[in-house]
Amino acid sequence: MRGNPGDGVLLTENSNPSGSSGRSTGSHDSFAASGLVEHFFRREYGRLVAILTRKVGVRHVDLVEDAVQTALMTALTSWVAKGLPEDPGAWLYRVAHNHLIGALRNNAGRLRILEAAAYELTVAADNPASPRFADEVRDDLLRMLFVCCDEAIPKDSRLVLALKTLCGFSTSEIALRLFLSEANVLKRLGRAREHLREVPPDFNSLPLQALQSRLASVHVVLYLLFNEGYLSAQSDRTVRREMCDEAIRLTTLLTEHPVGATPETFALLALMHFHGARLTARLDGMGGLLLLEKQDRSLWDQNQMRLGAESLQKAASGETFTRFHAEAGIAAEHAFAPSFSQTRWKEIADLYAMLDRIAPSPLNAMNRAVAIAQWQGPEAGLVLLKAIEPPQWLLGYYLWDAVLGELHRRAGQNEEARRYIERALASAPTDAEQELLRRRLDSLESL
Amino acid sequence: MSTQKYLCMYRGAPSQNKPSPAQMQEMFAAFNGWKEKFKANILDIGSKLKPSGKVLTASGVTDGPFAEAKEIVAGFMIIAADDYEGAVAVVKAMPGMQMPGACVEIREMASF
Numbered sequence: 359m360r361g362n363p364g365d366g367v368l369l370t371e372n373s374n375p376s377g378s379s380g381r382s383t384g385s386h387d388s389f390a391a392s393g394l395v396e397h398f399f400r401r402e403y404g405r406l407v408a409i410l411t412r413k414v415g416v417r418h419v420d421l422v423e424d425a426v427q428t429a430l431m432t433a434l435t436s437w438v439a440k441g442l443p444e445d446p447g448a449w450l451y452r453v454a455h456n457h458l459i460g461a462l463r464n465n466a467g468r469l470r471i472l473e474a475a476a477y478e479l480t481v482a483a484d485n486p487a488s489p490r491f492a493d494e495v496r497d498d499l500l501r502m503l504f505v506c507c508d509e510a511i512p513k514d515s516r517l518v519l520a521l522k523t524l525c526g527f528s529t530s531e532i533a534l535r536l537f538l539s540e541a542n543v544l545k546r547l548g549r550a551r552e553h554l555r556e557v558p559p560d561f562n563s564l565p566l567q568a569l570q571s572r573l574a575s576v577h578v579v580l581y582l583l584f585n586e587g588y589l590s591a592q593s594d595r596t597v598r599r600e601m602c603d604e605a606i607r608l609t610t611l612l613t614e615h616p617v618g619a620t621p622e623t624f625a626l627l628a629l630m631h632f633h634g635a636r637l638t639a640r641l642d643g644m645g646g647l648l649l650l651e652k653q654d655r656s657l658w659d660q661n662q663m664r665l666g667a668e669s670l671q672k673a674a675s676g677e678t679f680t681r682f683h684a685e686a687g688i689a690a691e692h693a694f695a696p697s698f699s700q701t702r703w704k705e706i707a708d709l710y711a712m713l714d715r716i717a718p719s720p721l722n723a724m725n726r727a728v729a730i731a732q733w734q735g736p737e738a739g740l741v742l743l744k745a746i747e748p749p750q751w752l753l754g755y756y757l758w759d760a761v762l763g764e765l766h767r768r769a770g771q772n773e774e775a776r777r778y779i780e781r782a783l784a785s786a787p788t789d790a791e792q793e794l795l796r797r798r799l800d801s802l803e804s805l
Numbered sequence: 806m807s808t809q810k811y812l813c814m815y816r817g818a819p820s821q822n823k824p825s826p827a828q829m830q831e832m833f834a835a836f837n838g839w840k841e842k843f844k845a846n847i848l849d850i851g852s853k854l855k856p857s858g859k860v861l862t863a864s865g866v867t868d869g870p871f872a873e874a875k876e877i878v879a880g881f882m883i884i885a886a887d888d889y890e891g892a893v894a895v896v897k898a899m900p901g902m903q904m905p906g907a908c909v910e911i912r913e914m915a916s917f
Contacts, residue, residue, distance in 0.1 A: 398830060400826040430829050431824075433829075434829050439852065528825030528827075530825070
């Protein structure tokens with residue numbers, strides 16, 4: 359035992375055997391007890407980083423993040439002792455702002471870059487706790503999003519940077535969500551930061567519209583963010599849901615500003631809403647299309663379907679049919695089909711063909727074959743699949759084998775079916791998917 | 806109503822690991838839940854102590870805390886309980902006790 363407790367009691371964490379579970383799981387009860395909405399701290403983190411970065415310059419984003427972290431830590435102890443302040447967001451802003459000014463002053467003194475920093479300090483100091491209008495905050499968040507999506511930042515660093523600065527996930531939380539090691543996340547973040555330090559101070563005075571050339575990169579990052587949540591084989595549903603929610607939140611912001619309110623952005627948002635509507639009805643950790651048949655359509659989120667339809671309508675303008683239009687169209691077909699058997703498979707097959715022309719990938723051809731199989735029978739699907747020359751990476755992909763196995767099974771070619779399903783089983787990433795494939799194998803045995 | 810007072814001192818080096826915003830919110834919620842439950846026991850929720858101070862000895866004043874100390878008192882709280890057992894129960898339920906390296910010293914306050 360450390361120290362000398364005398365006749366007192368020294369409690370250490372280990373002396374509490376019942377406390378083995380560690381942190382609370384963030385149930386709704388505990389959020390109610392905190393008096394704060396869910397994700398308040400995380401969202402505030404993103405909001406404050408965006409606002410303060412806008413004030414002092416992208417190259418100081420490290421200092422900004424430290425200041426915001428410190429403000430949240432201070433809130434933690436102060437709010438427990440004194441209760442919630444009247445306006446928690448303004449309170450956090452004030453504390454983070456003061457910390458940031460202190461840090462910038464120290465920095466300026468140390469590095470003797472007074473000239474540039476002095477300017478930033480006055481900018482930062484002139485308006486210490488101004489109440490922010492919602493659209494100003496939105497613009498700052500969007501600016502930060504465009505900062506993260508600079509083409510000059512390595513591609514695999516952009517998503518990580520956005521998750522960190524905009525969504526307020528810690529490096530370990532990002533690692534968990536992207537199936538990366540924490541060291542790898544740090545490395546990607548480091549490369550992004552290296553670049554941000556080079557961003558010239560006058561960058562922040564550029565109007566958002568001047569960054570419009572980055573819109574394509576912004577779309578890709580938002581799409582990735584959503585897909586990582588939606589498609590990941592991760593079994594923890596809440597963890598996945600969070601990524602999808604973040605993607606929808608940021609894409610919605612983007613549609614609200616002239617810089618991003620393009621048909622393509624609306625198509626992207628529509629596709630997210632349609633997939634999002636089905637999230638709850640999907641079973642944990644299983645692949646999407648193959649399982650659609652089993653989904654209880656009454657569980658699909660009607661509100662999200664409505665939002666999807668609204669976005670899709672706004673997407674249907676202009677001269678360009680993008681990959682997001684194709685994908686939103688496919689998702690809409692599924693969302694509005696009254697049942698699995700009444701799905702308009704021909705439309706879906708056509709949309710996959712269009713998608714494949716815009717963004718060629720054997721996966722699109724594979725999905726088209728699945729739709730054709732539903733429409734014209736498994737043999738027709740198999741003919742298409744056999745015409746694909748699968749690249750090496752696809753051959754090792756369990757879904758490729760699973761689809762081949764399933765179509766052979768439906769065509770009554772049991773030997774072929776068994777071979778493919780067994781191969782899929784060997785590389786299926788989650789228990790749930792293995793279970794699904796095992797049931798298919800069993801159904802073959804019983805024939 | 807228990808009348809015996811206990812001083813609870815958080816001991817340890819200032820924490821190095823930074824919790825994520827989501828974790829901080831969970832911690833905040835957990836602390837608030839705990840505070841509600843033990844309302845009657847908590848007389849003064851106390852405060853954090855700043856990391857530096859002064860140490861007075863017969864030979865003068867130096868900067869503190871004691872330079873050789875590996876762990877310092879980082880914060881305090883005063884609670885009411887009937888006996889040590891009761892005081893331990895309150896502190897054990899405190900969410901902070903689940904943090905890695907958590908350590909709280911509990912001392913009965915003499916009434917004189």
